[in-house]
Amino acid sequence: MLEGLTESPLTAHFAAMATLITGFPRFVATVLVERLRQQPLAEPVHLVVMPEKMATARKSLGRPKAMTLHRGDVANTDLGLTAESLAELLPNVRRILHFAQIHHPSAGRKIGFQVNVHGTQNVLRFAADCAKNKGGVAPRIVHLSSLFVLGSGNGRVNAEARAEKPKHRNWWEAAVHQSEELVLRSGLPYTVLRPGLIIGDSQTGTIDKLGGLYELGVMASQLPRGLPLPRPSAQAMIHATAADTLADATVKLSHAEAALGRIIALDHAEPISAVEFMTAIAAESGRKLARWPIHLGFTGSLANRLLQRSTVAREAAYLNDRNRYVAPDSQAILAALEVQMPEPRQLLDAAIAFTNATLRARRAHQG
Numbered sequence: 001m002l003e004g005l006t007e008s009p010l011t012a013h014f015a016a017m018a019t020l021i022t023g024f025p026r027f028v029a030t031v032l033v034e035r036l037r038q039q040p041l042a043e044p045v046h047l048v049v050m051p052e053k054m055a056t057a058r059k060s061l062g063r064p065k066a067m068t069l070h071r072g073d074v075a076n077t078d079l080g081l082t083a084e085s086l087a088e089l090l091p092n093v094r095r096i097l098h099f100a101q102i103h104h105p106s107a108g109r110k111i112g113f114q115v116n117v118h119g120t121q122n123v124l125r126f127a128a129d130c131a132k133n134k135g136g137v138a139p140r141i142v143h144l145s146s147l148f149v150l151g152s153g154n155g156r157v158n159a160e161a162r163a164e165k166p167k168h169r170n171w172w173e174a175a176v177h178q179s180e181e182l183v184l185r186s187g188l189p190y191t192v193l194r195p196g197l198i199i200g201d202s203q204t205g206t207i208d209k210l211g212g213l214y215e216l217g218v219m220a221s222q223l224p225r226g227l228p229l230p231r232p233s234a235q236a237m238i239h240a241t242a243a244d245t246l247a248d249a250t251v252k253l254s255h256a257e258a259a260l261g262r263i264i265a266l267d268h269a270e271p272i273s274a275v276e277f278m279t280a281i282a283a284e285s286g287r288k289l290a291r292w293p294i295h296l297g298f299t300g301s302l303a304n305r306l307l308q309r310s311t312v313a314r315e316a317a318y319l320n321d322r323n324r325y326v327a328p329d330s331q332a333i334l335a336a337l338e339v340q341m342p343e344p345r346q347l348l349d350a351a352i353a354f355t356n357a358t359l360r361a362r363r364a365h366q367g
Helices: 008-013 027-037 051-061 083-089 108-133 171-184 214-222 244-252 273-283 302-309 314-318 329-338 343-367
Strands: 018-022 045-049 065-071 093-098 138-142 154-158 190-195 195-197 229-231 240-242 262-268 289-293 321-327
Touching: 018 027, 018 262, 027 045, 045 051, 051 065, 065 083, 083 093, 093 108, 108 138, 108 171, 138 171, 138 343, 171 190, 171 321, 190 244, 195 244, 195 289, 195 321, 214 343, 229 273, 240 244, 273 289, 273 314, 273 343
Parallel strands: 018 045, 018 093, 045 065, 093 138, 138 190, 154 321, 190 262, 195 240, 229 289
Antiparallel strands: none
């Protein structure tokens, strides 16, 4: 059912000029929507929202002008949209910001592939149907992928090239790689975004929950004081992208001709080392790192075993990422669009400060 957050005269005024966003109200898509709300909209924005997420979506969105909620699910045919929504969208959508993605290990491979791969197939079919309704003019697809579709390795890697027989670490990388390939082979206009690990706000560190790399700080605070934390490889780097930077880049890239038909890597040219990252976490929790590097694929210490068994296991594997991503074209395009990649140390400090503040609030609430 169409959620009437815009009036029909407005939609008619912007005929054939609309943006469709998937993934709302998940965290990354919510940050993207907030970024759009900070500027005058040149066209209406339509959001595909799963039925069980509608209440949360309404509360998050409020009633802004030129934004409309639609009940749907990318894992279903026609994105699970009603006939009313399809009639509204098919003739009008000119760009699709495809952010619907599952990346939590707990979701499992089956559901992950259903949303990430089959969901992307359905988005591409929807885009093709839009083209049929507009005389062959297809909407541009801005597809959220990841640097890590390139798999594990050691050395310089072209972050703007298609992944050729990558060695994936987990089902998530494999699923995101398959969905990216679907977009690249679709024959539709596209811009593929390859961020690193997506973290919270670049200034405040704010994120919806302390998962992923944030959970390393939680784990460290819970370990015995004398227990050293795992030391990553000296060659390993942390490739992280702040959610607000991703949102800013997405909005600008979605309108940029220079980004059409390109893979855009969103990574700082000089990422922080994994050792520096873990050293900062250890210092905050009053601990030290182990003297020798510990490969996180093995169980060489109690801290490492706890790490592997926690829900941070997928992100923990990236503490030993020894790829050096090279993306000169992406950097030039982003610079021309005035997209600023925050300094990695700034991101680290913000994430640690937010984690500590959240843990203090939890302890105060429990006490």
